[in-house]
Each structure stands twice: as C-alpha cells, then as structure tokens.
Amino acid sequence: MNLKALPSLFGFRRTAPAESGEAFVRRAHEAHGDFVFRTLQRFGVRDADLEDMTQEVFMVVLRKWHTYDREVKMTTWLYGIAMRVAAGQRRRAWVRREEPTSELPHETDEASPESALVAARRAQALEEVLGALDVDARAIFVMFEIEGLSAQEIGDVAGIPVGTVYSRLHYARKKFEQAAELRRRREERGTP
C-alpha cells in the first residue's frame, strides 16, 4: 500500500506541515509580492488602493495557508485570492461611490506636461472602458492585449485551459468594443 497516498485518501491536502503560517506567508510575500501587486492592477485595482489590497491578499493567505494544495502553482492560488479580493473591493467601491484619498503618484514618464496630460486622459478613457468588463475577463484581456502574454502563459497563471483563455478573451473583446462604442457616443453627445 502506498503510504504517501494516505493523506489524499482521507481528504487532506498536501501542505507544508513543517512550516508555520507566518513563515509560509513571509515566503509567499517575498517570492510573489510583486506578482500579486501586478495581478491586482490587471483586475482593475486603482493605484491608490494597491498597497491595501496587496495586504488584504496576504491576510487571506495567512488565514488560509493550511488549505494550500502544493500540487497547484502558488501563483495560481494567489491569482484566485487576488481575484476575489479585487471583486470584493469593486463591489464595496460601487456601494460607497468611493473617491481615491490616498497618496497619488507624482512622477510621469512623459517628456512634456502636454503629453503627460494627453497620456493621463487616454489612460482615463481606457480605464473607463476596461471598467465595463468583469474582473476575470479584464485580467485576461490585459494580459493578452496589453502585456503580450501568450494564451498558454495566461492559462498557467489563472489555472485554466488554453481553450477557456480564448473563449474569455473573445467575450472580453466583445464587451470592450461595446463599451468603447458607448463611450464614443457619449463623447459625441457631450454627456459625461
């Protein structure tokens, strides 16, 4: 009888029993803190909220670390947590109609103030349109269309098959085009 298979027979996950929760979280933060930070942006978390939301993701990790299945990639697990955190934050922001109140970035890469202004307005327009997508579709769209990741890479990160990546991308493009068209019409009418 294979003794190594016993834990899974009884429904336990293959976790790291020798490691404490604190050590696990510290290790995850060191190795994947930047990944979580970028992923939250893919889900549409604003710059002003990034630090708090990153913290929230790792607080979930601290509570749930013992449920982590070592056969699943750590980044995939963190991606799922980040998605739920971002979706929750979007719901809360919608309910409270929040305004950003924390520190804002001061530096831009643009050469002149005018080009900085144009870039800022373009970023705002893109943000408005991306806001029409749900968090999951948005992240896949951003990874494929903006970051240039392949479908295989996206599938690895999100823990979904390549076929699913393409179907969600197709849906995201459709929604994006509709939202861009709506925005264009609003601008023509001059309504905010």
Add this chain to the structure above:
Amino acid sequence: MTKRWLEEGAPAGVRELLGGARAPRAMRADERARSRARLRRASLVPLAAGLGLWMKGGLLAASLALASTSVVWVVAGGSTGGREGVPTLGSAAARARSTGTRIESVAPAATTLPPPTQAPTATPTPKLRAVAPPTGSAVASEPHSLAAEAALLERARAQLGSSPATALQLADEHRRSFLQGQLGPERELIAIDALVRLGRRDAALRRAAPLLGQPGLYHDRATRILDAH
C-alpha cells in the same frame, strides 16, 4: 485568435484606446518595504487571538469539570437530606447576592465568583475574551494625525493668495510628513494652485496629471484651478 487585437485589425476606436496602454507596474522598493512591515505586524494578531482561544478553551473545560463536580456534590447532598455546611446552589446564590455578584448559570458561577474575602464591587466581573487587546496608540493617533494634516493644509491654503511660494513649501512639508496621509489629493490641489499662481504652469500641469487621469471630484477641481488662471 492567436494574435493581439491590434495586429488582427481592431476597430479604430479600440486601436486608439489600446495604443498607449501601459502594462501593470512593478512594486516599488518603498511599497515592498511597507507591505513587508505591515504583514509582520498583522501576523502577530492571529497569534494573540489563537492564544486567547486556547486559554478560553482551557477555562471552559475547567469550568465544565467544576460544574459537573458541584452538580454531583449537590445531588449527593440532596440524597442525604441536606447536610449542614455543604454548599448548595442556593447558598452560593445567597453568598453571591451578599457580595453583589450576579450569577447567570452554574458554570460561569464556578469560574467568576470572587473569593468571599474580596470587597464587593459595583462593576460586573469582566469576561474573558479571545480578542487581542486594542492597539490604543494606532486608534488614538489616527484622528490626531488627521487633525494635524488638516491644520497644515489650512495654513498652506491661507498663504495661497499672499505667498504662493510659502503655500507650496507647506504643501511639500505635508508630503514629507504624512506619507500615508489621508488628505493627499487636497494637498495636490493646493500645490497645483500655488504653482499656477507662481507662473509655473508646466509644473502645475505635470503635478495635475495623476488627478486628471481619473474621473471624479478631484479631476473637476484640478481642471477648474488650471482653467481659472
């Protein structure tokens, strides 16, 4: 659909939007350091809560054992017709009344009754909680810090008309003193106003770019300041 939309011939509106899109940025060193520190502090709270729960569990087990012992004692006393000097539930309640202590059930009485020699107190016996003690300094310092922030910005705002250079200095002082401040956008509006009044329109535009990059109240106020001068 293996190519990017832009390569596949996206509609003009989509091309325009995606043309200048930026990939998500990396975590800066200061953000990473803050995140690490916050996580270290936060990881201590569950430890404290866990210790509390463990203690609560131990106390519960002890009180249950004590309660069952006293029930057996009472039953044994009842079967012998009530011996003199054997404490019963009624006598415990009477003693509690005399010392001013409230008894709600058998088990808590066993753990919360003060010794008979203890002076009666008007305040109820404090209950044990599995919650970490509140971090008083963090809670108390928040409103104080907000008030300090508001006062500094008020000073800066008052200087806008007479000395925009001083207003700008005070705004920068706020930036240095309150890295995690709650009035960052307000400070930025003051700084933009001061820069415009000083004739440094380019710097004002550069500073306004983050506010103009997201819709909302601050976007409109920044636009009004830039248009007013």
